[in-house]
Amino acid sequence: MRKLAIIGMPMDLGQTRRGVDMGPSAIRYAGINERLNTLFDEVRDLGDIEVGRPEVSIDKESNLRNLELIAEKTTSLAKKIDEVVQSGSFPLVLGGDHSIAIGTLAGVSKHYENLGVIWYDAHGDLNTAETSPSGNIHGMPLAVSLGLGHPLLINIGGYLPKVKPENIVIIGARSLDEGERELIxxxxxxxxxxxxxxxxGMTRVMEESIEYLKERTDGVHLSLDLDALDPTDAPGVGTPVNGGISYRESHLAMEMLAEANMITSAEFVEVNPILDERNKTAIVAVALMGSLFGEKLL
Incomplete structure (x- = not known):
């Protein structure tokens, strides 16, 4: 029996542009439940993790934005995901900015010996407080998951690291900071x-990624940032970078992951309806989810 649980994480604390907290609502409005109901035996929408409207705070020591709040809220997400995995459902998280991945991976990884991660993103998100130009935590979740970063973040879930460097594949990168390049x-x-x-070509990239991860992992988490796509296809994101992956290439990538039957959890992040055109980016996100979960034309 295929079971799916949808969790909204309306958090915009990891960066400065407002609006990404409305991402889960935009994705639901784009018809996610209707789209996925036909692909699973059971789809439960568990609603949103409570984030509220907290005041922005800058940590004096590390210069990180909203450090304690992000630690608190991603801990709540990690607990919810832990429950979902234990119940035998596939956890699908709707963001929110990419800092939510700190919680997603903390909740998922404890259930695997060697969790693999596909980071489908224009950015590496491998900054730490020392290398980050901005202090924005949405540029740090992959580093945090490797056990690199502030103790409050890397210890969420009570263990570290969440993922090993040899179990990660980043796809679509075109904007990396100097510190990230060195870390890679x-x-x-x-x-x-x-x-x-x-x-x-995307076919070979996905074939190589699938083969690489199948050899060394017992589960694979997909963390898909909509800014991996070119801004012409996904305009409603906080940090768009020109020259990205096309809509068609992204569908192919998701279809190949569906055929490989290797994705065990997923999140779709950085949909910002305020910066969008007629909810285009959320509609793209839902269409890609359809392909990821095995939707076929014929």
Missing amino acids: KEKGIRVYTMHEIDRL
Whole structure:
């Protein structure tokens, strides 16, 4: 029996542009429940994790924005995801900015010996307080999940690291800070930049990624930031970067993951309806979810 649980995480604390907290509502409005009801035996929408309207705070020591609040809220998300996995359902998280991945991975990874992660994103999100130009935590969740960063964040769930560097594949990168580039080289993280996607084609990139992760993992989490796509296809994101993955390439990637039958949890993040055009980006997110979960044309 295929069971899915949807969790909204309307959090915008990891960055400065308002609106991404409305992402879960926009995705629901775009018809996620109707779309996925036909693909699962049971779909439960568990509503949103309570985030509220907290005041912005800057941690004096680390200069990190909303550090304690993000630690508190991602801990709540981790607990909810832990419950979902234990109940035998597939956890699907709707963001929210990408800092929510700190909680998602903390809730998921404890159920696997070697969790793999596909980070489908224009950015590496591998900054720490020392390397971040902004202090925005949405640029740090992958580093945090590797056990690199502030103790309040890396210890969420009571264990670390959540993922090993050799179990990560980043797809779609085209905006990396200097510190992130150094970390990628130092840790040997596998990255397919837009150069590789253009040169090899998305089919080969996904074939290699699937083969690479199948060899070494017992579950794979997909963390999909809508800014991985080109802004012409997904305009409603906080940090758009030109020259991204196309809508068609993204569908192909999701279809290949569905065929590989290897994704065990997923999140779709950074949908910002305030910056969007007629909810286009949320509609794209829902369409990609359809492909990820096995929707077929024929």
